[in-house]
Amino acid sequence: MTNQSIPVIINGAAGKMGREVIKAVASAPDMMLMGAIDTSGEHQGKDAGELAGLSEALEVPITNQLEPMLGYVAGERQLAPGVIVDFTHPDSVYDNIRSAIAYGIRPVVGTTGLSPEQIKDLADFAEKASTGCLIIPNFSIGMVLLQQAAITASQYFDHVEIIELHHNQKADAPSGTAIQTAQLLAEMGKTFNPPQVEETEKIPGARGSLAEEGIRIHSVRLPGLIAHQEVIFGAPGQIYTLRHDTSDRSCYMPGVLLAIRKAIQLKSLVYGLEKIL
Numbered sequence: 001m002t003n004q005s006i007p008v009i010i011n012g013a014a015g016k017m018g019r020e021v022i023k024a025v026a027s028a029p030d031m032m033l034m035g036a037i038d039t040s041g042e043h044q045g046k047d048a049g050e051l052a053g054l055s056e057a058l059e060v061p062i063t064n065q066l067e068p069m070l071g072y073v074a075g076e077r078q079l080a081p082g083v084i085v086d087f088t089h090p091d092s093v094y095d096n097i098r099s100a101i102a103y104g105i106r107p108v109v110g111t112t113g114l115s116p117e118q119i120k121d122l123a124d125f126a127e128k129a130s131t132g133c134l135i136i137p138n139f140s141i142g143m144v145l146l147q148q149a150a151i152t153a154s155q156y157f158d159h160v161e162i163i164e165l166h167h168n169q170k171a172d173a174p175s176g177t178a179i180q181t182a183q184l185l186a187e188m189g190k191t192f193n194p195p196q197v198e199e200t201e202k203i204p205g206a207r208g209s210l211a212e213e214g215i216r217i218h219s220v221r222l223p224g225l226i227a228h229q230e231v232i233f234g235a236p237g238q239i240y241t242l243r244h245d246t247s248d249r250s251c252y253m254p255g256v257l258l259a260i261r262k263a264i265q266l267k268s269l270v271y272g273l274e275k276i277l
């Protein structure tokens with residue numbers, strides 16, 4: 001660790017993703033973990049390293065004091081610019097990002113559930129503050145590749161639906177990844193799924209949620225799942241299915257570390273891992 005190391009705060013440190021990020025940051029030679037924030041009552045004061053399952057303590061206690069931590073890292077002028085990684089909850093992520101930018105700490109955000117209006121507002125705020133901010137709906141390289149394949153396929157198929165499948169602790173639906181995938185296809189400039197018949201939903205929601213440009217998203221929540229997505233294209237006589245499966249949350253860590261390194265170079269908001277690869 002040197003003064004050139006990137007100071008990192010993890011918000012949501014006691015959660016499923018937060019614990020993975022603790023391990024990843026602790027093993028990155030160019031980063032130092034300076035703070036571990038979590039509102040969960042049962043973990044206050046515990047050592048972040050021990051909570052994440054490391055054999056040695058990191059001497060970084062879990063605390064719920066976000067603003068004092070932002071102020072402390074912002075005040076460490078001899079260090080590189082600070083970064084806060086956010087894997088918390090859709091209800092708090094907007095305020096977390098605004099607070100971090102106000103202190104000049106760069107947010108790297110994995111938490112989903114932000115509305116397009118909130119993302120626009122945050123982009124304006126980051127631009128005015130000349131502060132880097134990354135909002136990444138999915139940090140896995142496999143999902144970026146799936147989305148690129150889907151963009152290619154969408155040039156040749158007019159019919160497509162998305163199925164996303166997640167563990168049943170997930171707060172938001174549809175997933176941030178499915179929404180982003182639909183947005184990327186919608187940017188191709190065509191309307192998908194022209195109606196073939198007049199449909200009636202006998203049970204509301206049977207046909208899933210209607211995202212941009214006629215693309216439907218179906219959300220499955222079950223114990224035993226982690227994070228999975230299918231993009232299914234159909235045409236007369238053929239089906240083309242793209243599928244990504246997460247079997248371990250460590251798959252997100254190369255993307256998280258890349259985003260932390262990128263965040264200190266940026267002066268505005270970037271949305272999507274594909275923009276920094």
Ligand SMILES: NC(=O)C1=CN([C@@H]2O[C@H](COP(=O)(O)OP(=O)(O)OC[C@H]3O[C@@H](n4cnc5c(N)ncnc54)[C@H](OP(=O)(O)O)[C@@H]3O)[C@@H](O)[C@H]2O)C=CC1
Pocket residue numbers: 011012013014015016017018037038039040041087088089090092109110111112113136137138139140170252
């Ligand atoms: N972009 C990506 O690649 C990925 C994104 N995600 C997203 O990340 C988010 C977190 O996922 P996951 O780790 O599975 O969720 P968890 O519920 O396991 O972890 C979230 C943690 O944050 C805590 N928390 C909640 N609110 C706050 C707050 N305001 N301030 C600080 N801590 C808070 C929770 O405490 P408590 O339990 O007490 O509420 C919990 O410990 C979700 O939005 C998920 O969709 C997940 C995986 C990959």
Ligand SMILES: O=C(O)C1=N[C@H](C(=O)O)C[C@H](O)C1
Pocket residue numbers: 112137138166170174175176177178226227228
């Ligand atoms: O909650 C999760 O687990 C995940 N959330 C993100 C999303 O909503 O897309 C990313 C990944 O699917 C895992």
